[in-house]
Amino acid sequence: MIPSTAIVVGAGIVGLALAKALAERGCRVVVFERHERAVGASLRSPGALWLLGEANGRLLELARRSRRAWQEFCEAADVWYESSGCLVPAYSDDEMALLQEFCAASGQQRDCQLLNPAQTRERCAQVQPRGLRGALWSGEEAVLDPRVALRQLPLWLADRLDVEFRWKHAVTRVAHPYVWSGGRRHAADAIYLAGGADLPALYPQLFAEGRLSLLRRQVVRLAAQPDGFRLGCQLHGVAGLAAWPAFAALPAAQRLAERAQADSAECGPDDLLLLQNGSGEILASHALSAAPAAATGDSLQATPLFDALRRLTLLPDCRIAQSWQTVHACSAGDFAIQPEAGVSIVAAPAGPGLSLAFGLAEEVAAASA
Ligand SMILES: Cc1cc2nc3c(=O)[nH]c(=O)nc-3n(C[C@H](O)[C@H](O)[C@H](O)COP(=O)(O)OP(=O)(O)OC[C@H]3O[C@@H](n4cnc5c(N)ncnc54)[C@H](O)[C@@H]3O)c2cc1C
Missing domain, CATH: 3.50.50.60 (FAD/NAD(P)-binding domain)
Incomplete structure (x- = not known):
């Protein structure tokens, strides 16, 4: 009752x-x-x-x-909400293989499709074109502030x-x-x-x-971008996807995880997610291990987070306005x-x-x- x-x-x-x-x-x-x-x-x-x-x-x-509940509330309360979708660009054969296996396994159950490099840049002109093999497009994601x-x-x-x-x-x-x-x-x-x-x-x-735990994430807010700039969608790095339940069982996820271990510097931070909110601010977020990274402010520009960001995008202005780390409780x-x-x-x-x-x-x- x-x-x-x-x-x-x-x-x-x-x-x-x-x-x-x-x-x-x-x-x-x-x-x-x-x-x-x-x-x-x-x-x-x-x-x-x-x-x-x-x-x-x-x-x-x-x-x-x-x-759906978020969308209903935002519409009813006149709160900004964007059905952004999410683009995951791939820059190597094993990254592309993961996206192909995911699409094949998803069948009709998801609103997703594989894009070639030209289609990827049509979706988001700021995707880094150097070495681009293609991308996964997922239409289900959204952004709010x-x-x-x-x-x-x-x-x-x-x-x-x-x-x-x-x-x-x-x-x-x-x-x-x-x-x-x-x-x-x-x-x-x-x-x-x-x-x-x-x-x-x-x-x-x-x-x-161990029934509850604390996970840490870092968020970086970039300087305001030039007039009217819109990213158009969320961007997610491939490297971090391999650990998520939807990807972890795919054969390519294992290969990607092995490569990430062998060459962690090249893969950068897991789980890099980039979005733009209704005020035009660009925010980048990624998971951190339990030990907080010491870098703050401008010194962040020299960290793997920014290497990963530049590998993924060509943003007009990558200067940092603000950064923070926070833990959240998980069951x-x-x-x-x-x-x-x-x-x-x-x-x-x-x-x-x-x-x-x-x-x-x-x-x-x-x-x-
Ligand atoms: C940096 C970061 C980025 C993230 N990005 C995303 C994202 O983009 N998308 C996504 O889906 N998830 C994201 N997450 C995860 C998501 O934010 C959390 O899972 C979610 O916000 C947890 O909500 P909560 O209500 O449990 O906790 P909280 O939002 O932490 O709320 C807990 C509240 O309880 C209050 N409180 C605590 N103790 C007491 C007490 N004794 N008495 C009264 N009040 C109390 C606190 O003041 C606080 O306001 C992110 C997490 C972090 C840390």
């Missing part, structure tokens, strides 16, 4: 998506957020709705459902679904049916913890047991872990949590019914 009342801790995208899914099912929801607005990984992400890496099946369907979307979504939830927000309310203790915040305790039938990277403070043992399996009856810890699986949030929240809410 859907709970009559729920407390959601955290106003990042997972918390907001849960609030929406529960409130749409008739639950009275109060969201507690420790800051005056959401400040976690959701806000610091560049805003790619990225589906390409999910294998056919449950996660891909959740990501599609989530993208989390700074705008995460500001508007709480207003929309309060207005449309009567969700109540307690900003600047850190939850310091949880014991069902109560949470403690601001020197008071608050009760609800169900408690959902979507505290992101702050979850270790409340449940350190789940991280020690190893289930989206919702129940440390005690009535309490659920909710986190997205490793990867694009912004892209999955609405879908996974629907699943968590439906499981409560």
Whole structure:
């Protein structure tokens, strides 16, 4: 049975998506957020709705459902959203082989196609032409600006679904049916913890047991590009694709991973993703190993991130305006872990949590019914 009342801790995208899914099912929801607005990984992400890496099946369907929910919300709330698609250019035979195997395995199940070099440059004139063999085009990806979307979504939830927000309310203790915040305790039938990277403070043992983990990503915002410049789509490097579920089982993924290991400098950072938001800003994002890279500011220009960026594109202006690194919490399996009856810890699986949030929240809410 859907709970009559729920407390959601955290106003990042997972918390907001849960609030929406529960409130749409008739639950009275109060969201507690420790800051005056959401400040976690959701806000610091560049805003790619990225589906390409999910294998056919449950996660891909959740990501599609989530993208539809994002689009509906953005249209209803007049928030910028672009159906950008994603282009993955290939610069060697083994990279091209991976893209060919992916297209052959996907059949009719995905909106994707292989492009030759001329077609690739037609899609995106800024793709680096030197050594270009072709590209994979995926039509399912989209871009939004989390700074705008995460500001508007709480207003929309309060207005449309009567969700109540307690900003600047850190939850310091949880014991069902109560949470403690601001020197008071608050009760609800169900408690959902979507505290992101702050979850270790409340449940350190789940991280020690490996049921939740923290992953780190780096984002670089480039200087404003010349007048009216549009990239036209997301760009993704091939190197990082081999590790994603949709690609990992393909024979070429293994060969590519071996080459990357043998010559890591040439392949650059895994998972390089480039996009342009509604304000015209270009953002590049990639996964980092647990140890943070020391490079910041202009010294980033000499790092593998920028080597990879220049191998992939010919941008008019590659000067850095801002860069940051952030961790985000990921579940190893289930989206919702129940440390005690009535309490659920909710986190997205490793990867694009912004892209999955609405879908996974629907699943968590439906499981409560
Ligand atoms: C740099 C970076 C780039 C990324 N890029 C993308 C991308 O392009 N596309 C994509 O799909 N995914 C991306 N991701 C992943 C995605 O951002 C995360 O999976 C997702 O944002 C996680 O959302 P969340 O709500 O769980 O956590 P968060 O967004 O971190 O939200 C948690 C919130 O809980 C609040 N909180 C914590 N503890 C408490 C407490 N005790 N009391 C009250 N409030 C509390 C925090 O203040 C915070 O606002 C990226 C991640 C990172 C780090």
